[in-house]
Amino acid sequence: MKTTIAEVYKYVEQEVTIGAWLANKRSSGKIAFLQLRDGTGFIQGVVVKAEVEEEIFQLAKSITQETSVYVKGTVKKDERSPFGYELSVSGLSVIHSAVDYPITPKEHGTEFLMDHRHLWLRSKRQHAVMKIRNEVIRATYEFFNKEGFVKVDPPILTGSAPEGTTELFATKYFDEDAYLSQSGQLYMEAAAMALGKVFSFGPTFRAEKSKTRRHLIEFWMIEPEMAFYEFEDNLVVQENYVSFIVQSVLDNCGLELSVLGRDLEKLQRIKAPFPRVTYDEAIVFLHEKGFTDIQWGDDFGAPHETAIAEAHEMPVFITHWPTSLKPFYMQPDPNREDLVLCADLIAPEGYGEIIGGSERVHDYELLKKRVEEHKLESDAYKWYLELRQYGSVPHSGFGLGLERTVAWLSGVEHVRETIPFPRLLNRLYP
Ligand code: 4AD
Ligand code: MG
Numbered sequence: 001m002k003t004t005i006a007e008v009y010k011y012v013e014q015e016v017t018i019g020a021w022l023a024n025k026r027s028s029g030k031i032a033f034l035q036l037r038d039g040t041g042f043i044q045g046v047v048v049k050a051e052v053e054e055e056i057f058q059l060a061k062s063i064t065q066e067t068s069v070y071v072k073g074t075v076k077k078d079e080r081s082p083f084g085y086e087l088s089v090s091g092l093s094v095i096h097s098a099v100d101y102p103i104t105p106k107e108h109g110t111e112f113l114m115d116h117r118h119l120w121l122r123s124k125r126q127h128a129v130m131k132i133r134n135e136v137i138r139a140t141y142e143f144f145n146k147e148g149f150v151k152v153d154p155p156i157l158t159g160s161a162p163e164g165t166t167e168l169f170a171t172k173y174f175d176e177d178a179y180l181s182q183s184g185q186l187y188m189e190a191a192a193m194a195l196g197k198v199f200s201f202g203p204t205f206r207a208e209k210s211k212t213r214r215h216l217i218e219f220w221m222i223e224p225e226m227a228f229y230e231f232e233d234n235l236v237v238q239e240n241y242v243s244f245i246v247q248s249v250l251d252n253c254g255l256e257l258s259v260l261g262r263d264l265e266k267l268q269r270i271k272a273p274f275p276r277v278t279y280d281e282a283i284v285f286l287h288e289k290g291f292t293d294i295q296w297g298d299d300f301g302a303p304h305e306t307a308i309a310e311a312h313e314m315p316v317f318i319t320h321w322p323t324s325l326k327p328f329y330m331q332p333d334p335n336r337e338d339l340v341l342c343a344d345l346i347a348p349e350g351y352g353e354i355i356g357g358s359e360r361v362h363d364y365e366l367l368k369k370r371v372e373e374h375k376l377e378s379d380a381y382k383w384y385l386e387l388r389q390y391g392s393v394p395h396s397g398f399g400l401g402l403e404r405t406v407a408w409l410s411g412v413e414h415v416r417e418t419i420p421f422p423r424l425l426n427r428l429y430p
Contacts, residue, residue, distance in 0.1 A: 006040035008075045008085050015090065017072045018043075021122070022063055022098075024105055032060040034089070036071060042124065044078075045071050045087040056092050065105075066098035066122070082255065117421060118430045128256035129417055132249055133406045137201070139248035140222050143241055144199045149224060152191040152198045154184030159380040162186050163327055167206045180205035183399060185329075186384050188225035189360060192395055193387055199224040201402075211425045212302065213414040214352045216403055218423040225397030231331070231341040231359045234396035235317055238345060238355055239272035241400070242315060246270040249409050262411040266349065269313065274345070276317045282308055299325050306350040315354070319343040328374040329367070331359040331394075351408035357398025364388035 003016045023042065024035040034045035047060040063069065072091030078084065103119055113120045120126055144151070159176070161168050162183045169180040184200045191198040200223045208215055224237065246267055249257070257264060277285070282304075286294050289307050294300070300308075300318075309316055320339045323332065330340035342358030361367045367388055371381050406418040416422040421430065 004040040005036070005038045005043045005083075008043065008087070011075045012077055012085070013074065015072060015074050016087075017070055017091075018087070019068070019070055019095070022065055022067050022069060023122075023124070024065065025060075025063070027061045032057065034060060034063075034071070036069075036087070037122070037124075037127070039127075041083060043083055043085060043087055044081060045073060045089045047089040047092070051088075052090060056089075059092050059094070060089070063092075063094065064098055064101065066101040066119075068095040068098070069093060070095060082258065114416065114422075114427065115429070121420060124259055126417065128253075128259040129406065129410050129412060130420065131256045132253050132410050133402070133418060135249050135253050136245050136402065136406055136409065139245045140199075140201065140241075142248070143244045144197075144224065147197070147237075149197040149199045150191075150195045152188060152195065152200055153202060154181065154187035154191075154200050154223075156181045156203065158187075160186055160384070161376070161380075162329065163206070165376075167208050169205045169207050182206055183221065184223050185225070185397060185399065186381075188223050188397060189384070189395065190387055192225040192227045192397070193391075193393070197224070197226045209425060213416075214302070214404055214407075216415055216419060216422055216424065219415075219419065220402040222400045222402060223397060225395065227393055227395045229359075229396040230394050231319075231343075231396060234357055234359065234398060235274075235276070235319075235343060236272075238317075238343075238357060238398055238400075239274045239315075242274075242345070242355075242405075243270060243272040245405070246409065257410075260410050260412065262409075266313070267409065270315065270348075274315045274317055275312050276319055276343070277308065278320045279318055279322065279339070280320070282318050285311070297322050297324060302350070302352055305346045305352050309346045309348050309350070313348055315348060316346045317343040318346060326358070328370040328376065329358070329360050331361050332366075347404065347408040349408065349411075351404055353401075354404045354408065355398050355400045357396065359394065359396040362388060362392045362394050364392065 001016045020036040020038040022034055023037045026033045030049045032047040036043050036045050047057055049057045070093050071089055073087035073089040076086045076088055078086040102116055157173055157178050158181050162185050171178050181204055183204055188198055188200055203218055204221045205218050250267055283296050286304055320333055321342055323338055323340050326340050326342055330342050333339040333341055344353045345355035347354045368385055403415040403418040407415050
C-alpha cells in the first residue's frame with residue numbers, strides 16, 4: 001500500500017510504501033536508523049541487518065542526506081517516537097541521490113540559511129513554522145465564515161496610499177503611476193457597504209527601510225471591515241478572532257509547537273477579553289517604568305511596546321492615539337479632538353504590534369478635509385470619498401499581520417522564518 005507518513009496510523013502492522021527524503025541517519029554494524037520525511041510528517045525507519053537482504057542494509061548505511069527514496073516497511077506503534085509510529089524497513093530504493101547537501105544537521109549562520117531558503121524550508125523547524133502559518137490561515141477562514149463575513153479580494157495594483165506616501169513601491173501601470181498595495185482597507189470599506197461584514201487575505205508591500213525582527217517588505221495581512229460597527233465593537237471582533245486562532249493552533253499543531261519548544265502555558269492563557277490601555281495611560285505607565293525619553297505625541301518603539309505587553313501577559317489594546325500619529329481615515333474621538341478612535345493590539349513576549357485598526361471617518365466633509373490636510377492626490381481618493389455621499393454609515397475594521405502573529409505563536413525570534421520566501425531589506429533572493 002502506497003501512503004504518506006501522516007497516514008501510516010491507518011496501517012499498523014501492515015506493510016506500506018512511502019516516498020520520502022532522508023533527513024538524517026544513524027547506523028552501527030547491525031542496525032541503521034533512517035530519519036525520513038515526506039512533507040506530511042517525520043518517521044524513523046529501522047533497518048536491521050539480520051532481517052533484510054545485505055544489499056538493502058548496505059544501501060541504508062550509505063545513502064546521503066536529502067536523497068529521495070521509496071521505503072517499504074511494516075508500520076509499528078512506538079510510544080517513544082513523538083509521532084507515535086516507526087517503520088520496520090524491508091525494502092529501500094533510491095529515486096535520486098543527493099550529493100553534498102549544503103544544510104547539514106550542524107549549526108549554520110543566518111545569512112547562509114537565508115541564501116539557501118529554498119532548501120532550508122525542508123528542515124523540521126521550518127516545516128513546523130509553515131504548518132502553524134497554514135493553521136492560522138485555515139482558522140482565519142473558519143472564524144470569519146462562522147461569523148458571517150464574506151471574503152473579498154482587494155486589488156494589488158492601486159492608485160492610492162492608505163498608510164502614507166513614504167513607504168510605497170511605485171510602478172507603472174502602462175502610462176499611469178501605480179503602487180503595490182500597502183493595505184486593502186479602502187477597498188474593503190467599499191466592500192463592507194455592499195456586503196456588510198467582509199474580510200480579505202492578501203500580500204501587502206511596504207518599502208520600509210527598517211531592518212528589525214518584525215519588519216518584512218512583503219507581508220500578508222488579514223483585513224476585516226464591518227458596516228455599523230463602532231470603535232468598541234471592532235475590539236470585540238479582534239479579541240475573539242485572536243483567541244480563536246490561538247486556540248486552533250493549540251488544538252491542531254501540538255506536534256509543531258513541541259518541535260519548536262514553545263511554552264504552551266503562555267498561549268493557553270490567551271483568552272478574550274484583552275486588556276485595554278489608552279495612549280495617555282500608556283505614557284504615564286512608561287514614565288513610571290523609567291522611560292524618560294518618551295513624550296506625549298511620540299510613537300512607541302519596540303522597547304515601549306514590550307514593557308506594556310510584559311505588564312499583562314496577554315495581548316493588550318493601546319487605544320485612543322494622538323491624531324497626528326495616525327493615518328487620515330481614522331474617526332476622531334468625540335470627547336477629545338486631538339485623539340482618534342483606534343487601537344493597536346500588542347502581542348505578548350516582545351512580538352510587538354500584530355493588529356492596527358480603527359473606526360473610520362464616515363462624514364464626507366470631514367474626510368475631504370483630512371484628505372486635503374494629508375496632501376493626498378484628490379483624484380485617487382474620489383471614489384473613496386464618494387462612499388460617504390450615498391448612505392454613509394459608521395464602520396470599523398482592522399488589519400492583522402500574519403507573519404508577526406505566526407512568529408508569536410511559534411515562538412520564533414524573527415519574522416523572516418514565518419513566510420516561505422521572505423523579502424527583506426537588501427534581500428530579493430531566493
Ligand atoms: O498598522 P498597519 O499599518 O494598518 C493598516 O495597514 C490598516 N490599513 C489595516 C486596516 O485597518 N485594515 O498594519 C497592520 C498590521 C500591523 O499591525 C502589523 O501586524 C502588520 O500589519 N505589519 C507588518 N508586518 C510585517 N512587516 C511589516 N513591515 C509590517 N507593517 C505592518
Ligand atoms: Mg500600525
